[in-house]
Amino acid sequence: MKNPINSLKRFIEQGSDPLGEEMLSELELNRPDADGEALAAPRRSLFSEKPRRPRLIHALYAASSVALCLALIGILLYTVSGLPSFGGADTLADSEVSAFYIENGLKDTGAGNIIAPIILSYRGFDTLGESHVLFIAAVAVMLLLRPAPSDKSALLRAYEYGDDKEEPHDDLILMAGGRVIVPLILMFGVYIILNGNISPGGGFSGGAVIGAGLIMYLSIYGYGPASRFMTLRVYRAVSACALGLYSLFKTYHFVTGFNGIESVFSAGIPGTIFSGGMLLYLNIFVGTVVALTMYALFTLFRKGDF
């Protein structure tokens, strides 16, 4: 089983099955109007009956969600109508804010990359919210897609009816390529994160690269090896820690900045890794959250669990 050549042989042998006809006959049997009641049963068990809520509360939920969505849409449209017109004469092409950033960014923060202090320091509150939005998105998807803890057979069904039937497992060529590419991608992501304060990049882009590398690892080597180090417990602990530390660092930043206290994170020498105050640490936290969340979203949509 572990020998890749054997598994490749096994895969080719499996592949020579008249798979199309098999699937077609399966579909025929599972059609609702087919009279084979016993054969149609496993298909039906995929959508198991759940205890329903009372009708009135259900209708209330539906009505209130529609009302909430319409209210949000209205607020957003009203805000958009208040924006200055595109290309208008009174639109500030380059406002004094950007001029301020260009003039004082390096002096204030000591970061060579001017974008990093803008998103992490000047507008740090905004980015703080963004990171939490990512985390909340993953949590919402988890709530929607994860089977209930009591539903032990859900994962089994996901494997049985899932779309990874046609995919190669333990593919020799893929694994040989992945051995070269995946470490390179992960290393490149780490480089982008660590160099976020001196060159283009930062937590979001580097985290996205690392997340893509993790997704690639999952796709190549299958769920088994990936689930050895990426479990729900790891995801919860690491992203909660990163978000908490991020919030803590930002709180310290706000408090010291507002009260004019000297921060322990000095600007440093521009161009070195440990310059730019706390930007390096913030980039690391944001990158961790983004990478883990990308991986979590992929794996949740893919198989409904970690």
Place this chain on the structure above:
Amino acid sequence: MPEVIRFILFCALLALGLGFMLSALIGVNRFGFSLNRLHAASVGDTMGLGCIVLACAVKAGLDAVTLKFLLVYAFMLLTSPMSGHLIGLLVYRTDRSISREAGIWKP
């Protein structure tokens, strides 16, 4: 004079690469069967991109940028066969017209 030769070499390589890309484009759009299309597309990946990258390297001269161009090509050489292999496997496993199109006997 070396500059002129260099420019001519650059133009020739670029034209060659674009020609390969054009052939790949025509092949992908004109062939009917997916494996034939794969064959046509791989011409663009290997020869087309190779010539274009080489042209860019000639234009940029011998420095760190050249190395980056070659890295792009190496990455493409590494990943393109993998995706081609996956597409081929998927076609082999799911396309029912493969025995007629490719002459592969499937029991």
